[in-house]
């Protein structure tokens with residue numbers, strides 16, 4: 001006899017949890033199926049532990065920028081304390097508090113592998129092999145996330161490289177680190193382990209520049225900072241061969257023929273969807289692909305109207321906060337509200353939590369032009385306001401606003417500088433709220449704060 005819920009969510013990462021919780025808040029009954037730890041990658045092996053590894057280095061750099069405070073830093077980062085704090089922020093890889101939250105929210109949870117076995121029907125199989133069948137009166141929501149994609153490089157699997165899971169949960173600092181893939185994962189973890197003592201740290205990426213989807217200055221400024229602290233960045237190439245030597249060291253051959261050696265190799269070359277062994281064929285979908293969704297998060301290629309997908313598994317903005325936004329939209333749609341995930345296209349915020357941080361929301365100049373928008377951009381040095389001077393010496397960086405010149409609203413913003421991520425939400429509000437420049441002009445930034453960058457940018461625009 002199947003147990004029956006309005007909504008059955010497969011995958012209990014941050015996104016699945018939010019979909020189930022919001023469904024209950026909307027007056028529906030919901031069940032969540034998770035085969036590993038409720039909380040998913042973000043909680044245990046991605047966002048939280050990586051930020052915990054970065055924070056001590058960032059805090060020390062902040063203090064070192066400030067005369068009077070810098071003299072108080074006489075030692076080096078305490079690795080054991082950093083890893084201890086990391087373990088704490090990763091909830092010691094224990095999901096009991098997440099389970100408590102589900103219970104408080106009245107979400108039923110099942111530990112096991114979820115698989116669709118027919119229209120609105122899902123089977124959960126636990127580790128012992130016992131099976132329970134769940135029936136979804138209204139919808140099945142797939143929130144099974146993503147896993148690391150490993151490129152086909154000779155010797156790579158046998159060399160047992162680090163993936164993001166190992167690189168965020170390691171119990172000791174590697175003597176040296178080679179990072180393949182220089183995007184958010186690779187750059188954050190390269191800097192984290194460098195500042196914790198790995199030396200040398202080398203980053204290899206096939207692109208000709210860092211962060212190519214952002215304005216040029218973002219990758220350039222970040223690259224300069226990382227290079228200055230001893231991270232060797234090799235762009236425009238990859239590895240052709242990898243081996244782990246008898247002494248445990250990694251040997252890697254670049255496509256230029258040069259051989260690099262490191263204690264560990266981190267592979268951070270992107271993600272692929274977790275859609276295998278999920279029974280997607282029951283809804284007419286192919287396994288192994290991202291699940292295409294519309295702005296109501298309904299799986300557009302699925303037969304019927306009962307299958308939804310949210311989070312990384314959709315391939316749309318692989319970011320926790322965007323997945324959670326999709327989850328809220330999805331649960332509202334299932335609950336009968338008319339709504340759409342339009343922010344997914346126009347106002348996606350993202351922060352690379354390196355030092356300096358790279359924070360961007362909305363469209364770049366190039367993307368805005370592609371959308372036929374008549375664009376004007378304005379820029380200002382991040383550190384050229386009194387708020388930066390009070391924070392310390394030598395604060396560098398850049399800010400940029402992308403403005404729709406016809407509608408006189410901001411459509412994109414990028415900030416590069418220490419702590420730039422905290423500047424971002426003002427831009428997200430301006431973009432999502434379509435606040436006219438004439439109105440923004442009256443949003444006065446307090447003195448002396450870094451937010452005065454907004455005033456300078458608007459002055460450059462001519463206000």
Ligand SMILES: Cc1cc2nc3c(=O)[nH]c(=O)nc-3n(C[C@H](O)[C@H](O)[C@H](O)COP(=O)(O)OP(=O)(O)OC[C@H]3O[C@@H](n4cnc5c(N)ncnc54)[C@H](O)[C@@H]3O)c2cc1C
Nearest residue numbers: 011013015035040041042046047114145311312318319320
């Ligand atoms: C190193 C790193 C750092 C990151 N830092 C950030 C950051 O700072 N900010 C940010 O916004 N994003 C960050 N991200 C991205 C973020 O981690 C993901 O976008 C987010 O985890 C996606 O959440 P999700 O719930 O969709 O998927 P996941 O977190 O992958 O969760 C999916 C869950 O589904 C479960 N599951 C899969 N298949 C089944 C099945 N058949 N049955 C039952 N359960 C199943 C899995 O066990 C998993 O728990 C980072 C990513 C990495 C790799």
Ligand SMILES: NC(=O)c1ccc[n+]([C@@H]2O[C@H](COP(=O)([O-])OP(=O)(O)OC[C@H]3O[C@@H](n4cnc5c(N)ncnc54)[C@H](O)[C@@H]3O)[C@@H](O)[C@H]2O)c1
Nearest residue numbers: 151181182183184185205206207238269270318351352353
């Ligand atoms: N702070 C954050 O919000 C944060 C942090 C980490 C990850 N994430 C998200 O997680 C997702 C995955 O991030 P990611 O950095 O792991 O992957 P990614 O797909 O963003 O970047 C992968 C990088 O690897 C490079 N690459 C791929 N194959 C290669 C090869 N064979 N040789 C050399 N280089 C190669 C690519 O050029 C690219 O720069 C992204 O959506 C990202 O935004 C977010």
